[in-house]
Amino acid sequence: MKTIIEPFRIKAVEPIRMTTRAERERILSTAKYNPFKIAARDILIDLLTDSGTGAMSAEQWAAIMRGDESYAGSESWFRFEKVVRALTGFKHIIPTHQGRAAERILFSTLNVRGKIVVSNHHFDTTRANVAAAGGEPIDLPCAESRDTAEPHPFKGNIDTAALETRLKTRAGNVALIIVTVTDNTAGGQPVSLANLRAVRKLATEHGVPLFLDAARFAENAWLIRKRESGQAGRSVRGIAHEMFSLADGCTMSAKKDGLANIGGFLALNDDRLAALERDVLILTEGFPTYGGLAGRDLDAIAVGLDEVLDEDYLRYRFASTAYLARACRNVGFPIVEPPGGHAVYIDARTALPHIAPAALPGQALVCELYLAGGIRACEIGTLMFGDAATHDLVRLAIPRRVYTQSHIDYVGEVIADVAERRNALRGYRILREPATLRHFTAELAPM
Numbered sequence: 001m002k003t004i005i006e007p008f009r010i011k012a013v014e015p016i017r018m019t020t021r022a023e024r025e026r027i028l029s030t031a032k033y034n035p036f037k038i039a040a041r042d043i044l045i046d047l048l049t050d051s052g053t054g055a056m057s058a059e060q061w062a063a064i065m066r067g068d069e070s071y072a073g074s075e076s077w078f079r080f081e082k083v084v085r086a087l088t089g090f091k092h093i094i095p096t097h098q099g100r101a102a103e104r105i106l107f108s109t110l111n112v113r114g115k116i117v118v119s120n121h122h123f124d125t126t127r128a129n130v131a132a133a134g135g136e137p138i139d140l141p142c143a144e145s146r147d148t149a150e151p152h153p154f155k156g157n158i159d160t161a162a163l164e165t166r167l168k169t170r171a172g173n174v175a176l177i178i179v180t181v182t183d184n185t186a187g188g189q190p191v192s193l194a195n196l197r198a199v200r201k202l203a204t205e206h207g208v209p210l211f212l213d214a215a216r217f218a219e220n221a222w223l224i225r226k227r228e229s230g231q232a233g234r235s236v237r238g239i240a241h242e243m244f245s246l247a248d249g250c251t252m253s254a255k256k257d258g259l260a261n262i263g264g265f266l267a268l269n270d271d272r273l274a275a276l277e278r279d280v281l282i283l284t285e286g287f288p289t290y291g292g293l294a295g296r297d298l299d300a301i302a303v304g305l306d307e308v309l310d311e312d313y314l315r316y317r318f319a320s321t322a323y324l325a326r327a328c329r330n331v332g333f334p335i336v337e338p339p340g341g342h343a344v345y346i347d348a349r350t351a352l353p354h355i356a357p358a359a360l361p362g363q364a365l366v367c368e369l370y371l372a373g374g375i376r377a378c379e380i381g382t383l384m385f386g387d388a389a390t391h392d393l394v395r396l397a398i399p400r401r402v403y404t405q406s407h408i409d410y411v412g413e414v415i416a417d418v419a420e421r422r423n424a425l426r427g428y429r430i431l432r433e434p435a436t437l438r439h440f441t442a443e444l445a446p447m
């Protein structure tokens with residue numbers, strides 16, 4: 001059959017609320033044209049992020065009831081540790097309340113002061129945590145990743161030649177290589193096994209530890225199976241194992257491919273570093289057998305980490321992203337090609353050439369998607385990065401197991417409506433902005 005259905009039935013429903021365009025005009029104006037300031041009750045379809053927004057399965061809810069809330073050595077912890085160890089193979093498992101807590105603990109214990117940390121792309125919080133620890137985050141994406149239209153299958157790859165140069169010229173000064181799978185910043189682009197193997201070889205030759213930012217490891221493993229030659233016959237779990245086996249450790253936000261609403265972990269093989277990390281964990285997160293999470297959260301993650309490797313689930317996940325990608329292309333909105341797993345990124349700078357980057361074409365599209373259909377998306381461009389932005393993208397992130405095909409059909413119709421009126425869209429100017437991370441709280445006005 002050609003329809004790839006949602007491989008689940010729905011047992012609990014959460015109403016979403018229709019609003020009129022007139023209501024949305026008032027709401028957006030009150031929110032100062034910044035959708036981060038809109039209350040969720042005023043959103044119809046929320047594509048702001050795929051992080052912590054997924055629906056849990058009946059098995060996860062059942063696991064939540066089994067949660068053991070003992071302070072030390074709970075049953076939930078042993079179940080969590082067993083699943084994470086079986087998946088990653090790492091010796092030390094350190095639970096944290098979300099991904100950025102794992103990052104902060106890693107970079108505050110690894111000696112990064114005055115050194116560089118190299119990545120395909122650091123996610124924002126990773127970059128900020130490297131900098132906060134006195135290190136310099138450097139991104140070395142492959143050349144293909146700069147061109148949004150380029151259909152290269154592995155645009156998350158690190159530029160290994162540039163990496164080798166840094167390892168030679170900054171010898172002794174590279175604290176860590178961290179490969180983000182999939183590369184969220186590049187548009188949810190996967191990293192190939194061949195690239196990971198090449199990075200492993202360089203890391204070993206130069207004595208530099210290699211970590212994965214594994215937030216979307218299962219989506220990366222699926223794309224390796226789909227796109228990398230020689231991988232089609234393997235299980236996604238086997239590929240995920242190999243990805244982890246090439247690294248010395250990982251940071252993980254369980255809010256994505258952990259299929260949980262909160263949680264994360266740090267995992268590694270180095271005994272000395274793990275001991276330092278547990279000391280910081282106790283200081284800021286909690287005892288090493290819960291690390292800032294309730295026992296029930298550990299159980300939900302343990303089940304989620306298994307479910308996410310279910311191939312029916314992954315097939316449906318990629319089918320829904322590809323479906324939304326087609327809806328954008330069909331109305332002439334260029335997207336970051338090829339689409340990955342967790343989101344479709346519309347290239348608003350190209351789609352709205354009459355709006356200069358300084359007039360925030362991404363934000364113009366974000367605001368119009370809300371006005372036209374109550375859809376919340378996220379600008380990743382000049383509003384987020386200032387003049388340093390090389391693109392103005394609009395990310396339509398797809399929460400896991402939450403929306404059905406008819407929801408996505410509706411999103412497609414709203415996009416078509418906006419595309420028809422694209423020449424009438426106007427830019428935005430910033431009225432007020434904070435010193436850092438301005439996109440979260442900036443106040444704007446239409447031009």
Ligand code: F0G
Nearest residue numbers: 049051098099100123125184215253255
């Ligand atoms: N790494 C990656 C690749 C991420 O995408 C995120 C979060 C984090 C680390 C941090 O994890 O939120 O659990 O602290 N990304 C979310 C997003 C916020 O919308 O892309 P966290």
